[in-house]
Structure formats: structure tokens, C-alpha cells
Amino acid sequence: MRSVFLAVCLMTCHQAAAWSDHASLAWPMLRTDATLMQSRIVVEPLEFFLKSEAAGIAKVLTQLETSMIANDPEYPPTPEALLFDASDADDLRRQFIAALRISPRLNYGLYRQVMADDVIAPGTETLGWSDLSYLPSGDSVQEREYLPLTAGERISPAYILASASDEPDLGMDVGLYANNSTAAGARYGLGEQPFGNPNLPYGSQAPLHMGFYHLDVITEFAQPTLKRTLPLWRIKQYEELARLAFASGHEYWGWRFMGWALHYVGDLTQPYHTDPLPGVNLLSALWSVVMGDTNDLIQLVSNRHGVLESYQYRRLLALMQQGDWQAPLLLAISEPLTACFTPEGVVSDLTAQSVALGAGLDETLSKQVPSRYVSDPNFEWVGYELEADVVALISAQGGDLAIQAMDNELKRHLRRFSYYLQGWITHSRTLERGAKPS
Numbered sequence: 001m002r003s004v005f006l007a008v009c010l011m012t013c014h015q016a017a018a019w020s021d022h023a024s025l026a027w028p029m030l031r032t033d034a035t036l037m038q039s040r041i042v043v044e045p046l047e048f049f050l051k052s053e054a055a056g057i058a059k060v061l062t063q064l065e066t067s068m069i070a071n072d073p074e075y076p077p078t079p080e081a082l083l084f085d086a087s088d089a090d091d092l093r094r095q096f097i098a099a100l101r102i103s104p105r106l107n108y109g110l111y112r113q114v115m116a117d118d119v120i121a122p123g124t125e126t127l128g129w130s131d132l133s134y135l136p137s138g139d140s141v142q143e144r145e146y147l148p149l150t151a152g153e154r155i156s157p158a159y160i161l162a163s164a165s166d167e168p169d170l171g172m173d174v175g176l177y178a179n180n181s182t183a184a185g186a187r188y189g190l191g192e193q194p195f196g197n198p199n200l201p202y203g204s205q206a207p208l209h210m211g212f213y214h215l216d217v218i219t220e221f222a223q224p225t226l227k228r229t230l231p232l233w234r235i236k237q238y239e240e241l242a243r244l245a246f247a248s249g250h251e252y253w254g255w256r257f258m259g260w261a262l263h264y265v266g267d268l269t270q271p272y273h274t275d276p277l278p279g280v281n282l283l284s285a286l287w288s289v290v291m292g293d294t295n296d297l298i299q300l301v302s303n304r305h306g307v308l309e310s311y312q313y314r315r316l317l318a319l320m321q322q323g324d325w326q327a328p329l330l331l332a333i334s335e336p337l338t339a340c341f342t343p344e345g346v347v348s349d350l351t352a353q354s355v356a357l358g359a360g361l362d363e364t365l366s367k368q369v370p371s372r373y374v375s376d377p378n379f380e381w382v383g384y385e386l387e388a389d390v391v392a393l394i395s396a397q398g399g400d401l402a403i404q405a406m407d408n409e410l411k412r413h414l415r416r417f418s419y420y421l422q423g424w425i426t427h428s429r430t431l432e433r434g435a436k437p438s
């Protein structure tokens, strides 16, 4: 039944950024790990890795292509012209970007994000969002700073992992579909964008950052394009490249690829990225179809998704800037867990749980946030001028109780994020160790 109105979703499905600033989200955990904080990794430009491991890269990508085609009926095969050709040594960079089918508009250069507890010497050259990304700079990216890195300098795995985990939101996955009016989209063989607005800056990355692996049978039947989500492909691509990079002594790229993959793991911990309309039950769905206001439902979900991200970003940023690392919200990320996670658990474990928590999250937002922002379909939260004041807006109406309820809900999701983050770190270490001669 939900499928009836999901048709509308194909046109207007909410934008996908998921958590805002993945680097800061992982930082409370990463900064506590002494071995990850050691500046022991030599920074290396992408070209060096490509040049010295071209044959290995070709092999890894060929194996992955074969396994994706064999195991995922929704996977759009890589056009033959894009397959990585190790023998063409002068063109490896362009080829690599095309073979991965990522945006050619980023330069994949050497940088790291400045974190809240960084001490940066006065006069140090820093970069801003627009130095790294071609996407418009929204509210949450204005304050971010980055440091350029130089080949040969040493850096810690923590900085590489944190910075790289936000990199896919710089535009790596934007404009890749045939109907995105881009040269890459015309060549990449991913077909038409299966859902989301092809004209919104972030809209076209949605199918790569959302994983609808648990749709009900009716929806799957009526809206098969919702099954064409690809984060699992991205995770496997980068995991396999990391394995190769570690095994061949390119640790910088090992950690950077693991960071890229971590982005998608993080996105999938958010219920709004695993269910197109969480918290919408059959009755509301039917009623909305009868009343002809299905667009309204989608706008509400979009606004709730947006408010959640704004709240997460503002709450965590304020605590980190104050250095309040013992605050319960930051401890939810930093307290150690025994976590075990690899890409094999994405569908059976990670996204299954995210879907299960969607209704509760949606309910908390609808109860605790002023109704204008989360229950008025004529309102648009994303880009709202008071987006940065989200905590004050919620507090003004619901007081401490509302903040408490929002924090408790957020804590639950941050704890889950931390579980998968810690599992991913363990997995990264295993790959790194496996690489070293004993």
C-alpha cells in the first residue's frame, strides 16, 4: 500500500546528507585512541599509489566487478570503456576516477580537516569548504577548516580516517546519473537516477548514500527503482582498494579508502537513510492516498530528517568547542565497545536495525520539535534561516524536557554509530596488520 504514494517519492525524495560532518561525528572516539593518534603514516599523492600499484588495482576492480554482477541483480555493470587499463601509465588518474565512477570534479588531493581540539599555529594556511568542494556551502559547512598536507609528511590514522569519512559528501557521488546533465553521468552507465530530485545539488547522491534493503514486498514490486541503492557497492570498492593499499605498503591510501567506506557505514546507521518513509504506517499511508496529499507526507519526512541533522550537528559542535568531552552525547560516541563489523553485516545487521528504529525516531521528532518545523508540509527546513538555532527553537517551546528527550533519542543513534565505527576501526587495523611483514 505504501507503494502507491512512494511513486511521488521518486520525484521529490528528500536530500541526502545524513549525518552532518562525519569527521566531527567520529572524532570523539578517534581522539581517545593513542595508537590511531600517532603521526606515523607518510602522506602520499594519489598518483604515486596508482603508478606503483596499477596492475593490482586492475585486478581488484575486475574481481569486484565480477562479484557485483554475480551477487547483485540491481548492480549496473561498468561500461567496458571505463574498465581500468593498467598499461596506460600516462592516464591512470583519469582512468581510476572513471573506473570507480566517482565525480571527476574533485581533485582527491592531500588535506585533512581541522578538528575541534586542534591547536593551529597563528598564520597557518587553512582551506575552506569551497577550496575542496564545488557544491554550495550550506549552513553546517561554513565553519569548517582544512589543512593542506604535503607529500612525505607524517600524519595520524585518526586524522586520515576522520577527514576521509566526510569526503563523499564533498560531491564524490553528485552528478553521476544519465539524467544529471553531466559528462560523467552520460558515460558512467548508472542509468537514470532512480529516485530523488536530479536537479538539487545533493539530490543525485541520494541513491548512493541510502540503502533501502528492507522494503516490503508490495513496495518492491510497485517501485522497483527504490531497490537501486548502491552504498554497499561503494563500501566494498573502498574496502578492497584499502586491502590492496595496506598490503602493498601504501598505508596512507589504506586509511583514506577505509575512511571513504566509513562514510557510507555512518550514513546507513541513520534510519532516514534505510527506509524511504520511516514511521509512516499503513493507515496514514492509505489516508494520505485517499486525501491526495502524499507530497505532504514526504515533505514532513524530509523536514524531520533535516531537523535531526541540524540538531546533531549543533549539539555536538557546541560540546566539542567547549571541550566538554565527558558530556553524555560525546561519551555515547567515545566509550569503548567490543564491536565486530565488516561489509558482510551491512544488510543483515546494520540496515535491519536502522529500519527498526525509524518509527521511534520519527515520533520523538514529531513530539519534541515545534510543529511548524516537523509537522507543517508547507514549511521547508533545509536552508531555513534559523537552521543554526535549532537547539534554541526546540528549547523555547519544550524547555529542558524536550532537549532531554531529543538528546536521549540522539544518544541511542550515536551509540549505534559508535558501534559500527569501532567495528570498522578494528576491521581497518586487521587489514593494516595483515599487510605488515611479521
Ligand SMILES: [Zn+2]
Pocket (backbone or CB within 6 Å): 016, 017, 018, 168, 169, 209, 263, 267
Ligand atoms: Zn552521505
